[in-house]
Structure formats: structure tokens, C-alpha cells
Amino acid sequence: MSYFSNIFNGIKTLLTGMSITGKYFLNSRKGAITQQYPDNRDTLKMFDRFRGEVIMPHDENNEHACTGCQKCEIACPNGTIEIIWDRGIDEYTGKNKKKIDKFVYHLSMCTMCGLCIDVCPTDAIKWGQNFENSVYDRTALTRVLNKPGSKLRPGVED
Amino acid sequence: MQESATLNNSFKSEEYFINMGPQHPATHGVLRLLLTIDGEIIKKVEPDLGYIHRSIEKMCERDSYQQIVHLTDRMDYLSSHINNEAVCLTVENALELEIPDRVKVIRTIIGELTRIASHCLWWGVMGMDVGALTTYFYGFRDREMINDIFEETCGARLTMNYNVPGGLMWDIHPNFIKRVKDFVAHFKTKIPEYNKLLTGNIIFQKRTKGVGVLSKEDAISFGVSGPVARGSGYSCDVRKYHPYSALDKVTFNEVLEADGDTFARYNVRIRELWESLSIIEQLIDNIPDGEHRVKTNAVIKLPKGEFYQKVETARGELGVYIISTGTKNPYRMKFRSPGFSNLSALNHMAVGGKIGDLVATMATLDLVIPDIDR
Structure with missing residues (x-):
């Protein structure tokens, strides 16, 4: 039983992290800090x-x-x-x-x-x-x- | 019988040497580690130093006390402001100069900003060392805001040389307070993101928990300091025990973790971000008015004697020791750098682990090689 709950918890933590990156992926233009330097x-x-x-x-x-x-x-x-x-x-x-x-x-x-x-x-x-x-x-x-x-x-x- | 013995012998592994560095991304600079390995189990780690030795201590004997300050930028370049502060405090204590409160408060605020910037970079690189490339960009994004604050007020982003014996080179920029407040508000929403992204990640926890354990007794006997020692439950924060500048006016908690493994040291630094933010918040609204600099003689001559001052950089305890014979140059200058002592514990922590664990352990030591070699 703990075997499956481990897998489930593992996937949950990965999805939590991916929600952060996903959020930035969708709002990438708003938070951009890079500059188009030579231009x-x-x-x-x-x-x-x-x-x-x-x-x-x-x-x-x-x-x-x-x-x-x-x-x-x-x-x-x-x-x-x-x-x-x-x-x-x-x-x-x-x-x-x-x-x-x-x-x-x-x-x-x-x-x-x-x-x-x-x-x-x-x-x-x-x-x-x-x-x-x-x-x-x-x-x-x-x-x-x-x-x-x-x-x-x-x-x-x- | 004899046949099976030869068979066993032929599968027996032998110890061998392998070089890690001097040009290895995980050593964060030009550090060479001589690894003695059995299979993938580490038997011994010997750091080989000296690849970026610039004889800063010897150069200090040539320079005047104002000129020494800019050399310390180049030791631990991620906490350059705190290094500058250490030298200035030593010289000011020796001269018995009365420093205005305004200078003390500004120094403390910028020092804590430096600590946050250093920990942001470390967090990004830590994630990258254990295989999570995303953290690198997020850490640098937030560090960028602090660098902009430094660039506006001090004129440089990394090697600032903003302190001079007697105060600060210039007064703070009019935008400084607003920018710092913006940053504090911004960063408070980002630390929970750091935790979600990396701290809670199952792969990261498996890579760090129980890896590179350093007990409290060993931490004391190796002389480690800073977040590494506090991760082993050894209370050693110089800001708490020997407060300098405006640190005696603020309340903050010393962050301690009991486990002593890589994950504990990671947690110490993440929790220190909150403490640094709280120190900045307490001071930023009450910067006292007054002079930003006390007039000193153009040629500073320290009285004859020995002077010592220690500060807490982002990596641990930095000590500055000056022996003066009463001339305009120090007779001998010695820096007790935190990275050097922290590195000495690496062999103890890494033995018995795998090479991947060594990389994770080294990441939480937060080594800056120019600080070790000087």
C-alpha cells in the first residue's frame, strides 16, 4: 500500500513544481527580465x-x-x-x-x-x-x- | 576451489584515483579534488588548492588602508559588501572612530541584501548541481533585482567597494528605499515558490536527505561556520554573538537545524532568507539622518598593535586580522575565510558516499574558490 502512496506522493510533488513553471510558461511575457541587448x-x-x-x-x-x-x-x-x-x-x-x-x-x-x-x-x-x-x-x-x-x-x- | 578464488579476484574492484576539476562545473571554480574511489564509493577526497591564488594578503602589505578594501571584493565575490565592511570595521575600531548611525544602518541593510543575493545564486546553482536546471533561472531573476539596487547606489553590481574606512563612498541613491521595499514585497512571494519548486520535490529530497552528514561535534572540531555549522545544530552566528554595525538594534532568530545532512544545510539557507528580509524590514523605514562619512586623514596610520574583527558573511565567519607597526601599511594582514574551514570538512562528509552525493554535499558547502585561495 505504501508503495502506491509513495508513487502518488512523488507525482504530486513533481506536479506542484510543474505548476510553478507552467504558470511562468503561460505568463512569460509579463515577467521577462532579459533585454535584447545589442538591439x-x-x-x-x-x-x-x-x-x-x-x-x-x-x-x-x-x-x-x-x-x-x-x-x-x-x-x-x-x-x-x-x-x-x-x-x-x-x-x-x-x-x-x-x-x-x-x-x-x-x-x-x-x-x-x-x-x-x-x-x-x-x-x-x-x-x-x-x-x-x-x-x-x-x-x-x-x-x-x-x-x-x-x-x-x-x-x-x- | 582455486578456480573460484581466481574468479572472485578478477571481479574484485581496485581503488583508483580520479581528478575532479580544476575545470569542473560542480566545483564552482578552479578547485581540484583528488578522489580515491572504489567502484563508485568514495574512499578519500583531497582538495588541491592554489589555482586562483592571487596573494591578496601579501598585496595588502603593499597597499594603504583605503586600497585594501577593494581587494577584499575579490575574495568572496558573492558577499563583497560584507568583506568590505569587515576591513572597514577593523580599521575604524583601531582608529577609535565614531561612526554615524546612518552609516551603520545602511551597511547592515546592504549586507543583508548581499546575503540574500548570495543565497539566491546558491539556490539556483544547488538545484543545477542535483539536476534541476530551472532553479538557476529563477534564482538569477531575483538576484537581478538586488544587483540593480547595488548598481544604482554603489555603481557596480558585484565588486562594489562602497565602504571606505570612515563610512560610505556616497550617500544612498534617492530611489534606494523604494527599490528595497519593492524587492522585499516581491521576494516574499518568491520564497514559497522556491519551496514548492525544489524543497518539496521528491527527487531533490531523495538526493539530499541523509547525504553528507556532519555531526555537531565534528562541525565544532573542523571549525566550520555559517550555514554549514548551523545545519549541524551548532549555534555560531556572529551577528548574534558579536553584533556589529546596526545588528544589535534588530531582532532576528538564529536559524538552526539538527540533522546535519545536506537537506538541513539547504533548509538553513532558505530560512535565513526570511530572517534577512525581516532585518531589512526593521531597518529600511528608520534610516537615521546624518553624515554618510566621517572625515579621516588622507593617509591613515593605524596605531601600533594587533586588531581583529569578525563578521558573518553569507558563507560563515570572516575574520580580519591586522598587525600594525604604526605605518601607513599593515605589517601583516590575515583573513580567516569561511570557505577554507568549511572545505576541510568535505573529506569527512563525503567518505562512503557516491560521486553524485559528493556533488550535492559540495553544493551545500557553498564554496567560492577565490575566497578559499585568496
Whole structure:
């Protein structure tokens, strides 16, 4: 007798489980969480704080806010940021000041810890939303963040 | 007479070795198990570690205390927030920093969300290990909601690095509270589904009940912790015995199961989901106002001495031990990771069982290999 009740109970538990999957099978469109990723690029928006890559925003006069204080370079655990700097006369104040020549960012070494952006005193670097970083050659992942010919925004002091 | 003896000998099985891993789906990473097998009966299991060793403890000696935090993301990546919290608590205790209540409450909420996310993933993978592929998708569906919460507030989905010594990197996102409440309401309807789908399933019960038994005495002597120890009836929840952050303000039950088999450990984790939800519900409406971060020096120097702090991750007790000589780097950093101790009990649990039972036992140990190797 217990032989048959075992079979019956076994089938019952299987049907209970299948009722769940059956429910989702019939309502599959309502609960779908998958995205049609490469096709939805136009509408895909990442969250504001999403850590894609480090970027340096420039304004319309091709000016940035990086004073070359190198705090980000010291804060970085992996040597991702490399600042090549120089000294020069600041055309607004007339003082001999440190200025960046190249802000080199090795994306291939970056662990997205966010310490550089956290320590930046002038908010010169920010998180960018781009996450499509697959390239054929890893040298393409080494970027110079300050645009050619750009200079420090007047009035920015660290 | 002699003829029949030779006949018997020729049918006698011999012990032999077989490699499980390092690239085996059931080992959940690069863990190599050297199995000594007689037929299909396991005689001995020897874990071979080191395939994903990154010398995190040594790298900590090079890094400043702010930089150490992001390395701990990469140990137990499924409870990265709790790992970060452990390091931050150690540094803050050493500096005798007064942490605002707001930080403590947010840390606890995110920590419990991390635990739920980890258990969701484990539940999906557990089902898959014993042959039920459906659970994998359902577990990931619910984990996805938590990952979205993390992505909005912390900026990353897995390796968040949201804690810094002294508080949190940013304040919570304005949508955080609403999203967490939505998730709690959503997930409360899903746990009964988990039970219907897998817990009650006759095949699953036959595969797990009475398999991989670990008695309470053995659990204590192997030093296992977390859900594995609690499945053997050993009460060891760090959140209960040494409450940290805001855990002393909430009431929750420590989940204990007496049987010590695979099914008991499974049940502990499923019931822990309810406890985590209850902790989140108690805290989410009363996040106190205040600062999200205390100012620390740009270069943190710990006073000379030894500091230890333990927390309860999704896998068990994580201990962080810092020896400082008063400089900006630790002299020695040691992590007591839960996975390593839990793995040590595997041989004891698996001997005498079949290979299929070993997979089921390993699934409930919830091994994360980077946590074991560090």
C-alpha cells in the first residue's frame, strides 16, 4: 500500500513544481527580465553612478579642471593613472604653476574601485557610462584623457 | 576451489584515483579534488588548492588602508559588501572612530541584501548541481533585482567597494528605499515558490536527505561556520554573538537545524532568507539622518598593535586580522575565510558516499574558490 502512496506522493510533488513553471510558461511575457541587448542600444541607459570607465569632462572652451596634483595617481592601487606634468606660466594668474601634459589612463589595469574619483579635489575626473570596451589590441585601452590643446579652467585651485 | 578464488579476484574492484576539476562545473571554480574511489564509493577526497591564488594578503602589505578594501571584493565575490565592511570595521575600531548611525544602518541593510543575493545564486546553482536546471533561472531573476539596487547606489553590481574606512563612498541613491521595499514585497512571494519548486520535490529530497552528514561535534572540531555549522545544530552566528554595525538594534532568530545532512544545510539557507528580509524590514523605514562619512586623514596610520574583527558573511565567519607597526601599511594582514574551514570538512562528509552525493554535499558547502585561495 505504501508503495502506491509513495508513487502518488512523488507525482504530486513533481506536479506542484510543474505548476510553478507552467504558470511562468503561460505568463512569460509579463515577467521577462532579459533585454535584447545589442538591439536596444539607443534606449539603453545605465544608472548615473555606473562605473564604466574614468573620463575627464571638458567644457565648450576645451578646458578641464585637472590641476595635476597627482592625488589620483597616489590613490590608485594598480598604477592605472599616470600623469605626465610640466611647469609653466599660468596665463591668468601669471604664476609659475604645475600643469598636466598628458593624463594617461590604462583602462586595462583599472579595477573600478573609484578611489581616484573619490580623492580628486577639483572633480576633474568622473565616471563614464560606456561599458563596451572589447578591442582587438590591448594598447587601445590606454587612453589620454585630456584632449589635445586643452587647458586648465581658470579659477580652479586645488 | 582455486578456480573460484581466481574468479572472485578478477571481479574484485581496485581503488583508483580520479581528478575532479580544476575545470569542473560542480566545483564552482578552479578547485581540484583528488578522489580515491572504489567502484563508485568514495574512499578519500583531497582538495588541491592554489589555482586562483592571487596573494591578496601579501598585496595588502603593499597597499594603504583605503586600497585594501577593494581587494577584499575579490575574495568572496558573492558577499563583497560584507568583506568590505569587515576591513572597514577593523580599521575604524583601531582608529577609535565614531561612526554615524546612518552609516551603520545602511551597511547592515546592504549586507543583508548581499546575503540574500548570495543565497539566491546558491539556490539556483544547488538545484543545477542535483539536476534541476530551472532553479538557476529563477534564482538569477531575483538576484537581478538586488544587483540593480547595488548598481544604482554603489555603481557596480558585484565588486562594489562602497565602504571606505570612515563610512560610505556616497550617500544612498534617492530611489534606494523604494527599490528595497519593492524587492522585499516581491521576494516574499518568491520564497514559497522556491519551496514548492525544489524543497518539496521528491527527487531533490531523495538526493539530499541523509547525504553528507556532519555531526555537531565534528562541525565544532573542523571549525566550520555559517550555514554549514548551523545545519549541524551548532549555534555560531556572529551577528548574534558579536553584533556589529546596526545588528544589535534588530531582532532576528538564529536559524538552526539538527540533522546535519545536506537537506538541513539547504533548509538553513532558505530560512535565513526570511530572517534577512525581516532585518531589512526593521531597518529600511528608520534610516537615521546624518553624515554618510566621517572625515579621516588622507593617509591613515593605524596605531601600533594587533586588531581583529569578525563578521558573518553569507558563507560563515570572516575574520580580519591586522598587525600594525604604526605605518601607513599593515605589517601583516590575515583573513580567516569561511570557505577554507568549511572545505576541510568535505573529506569527512563525503567518505562512503557516491560521486553524485559528493556533488550535492559540495553544493551545500557553498564554496567560492577565490575566497578559499585568496
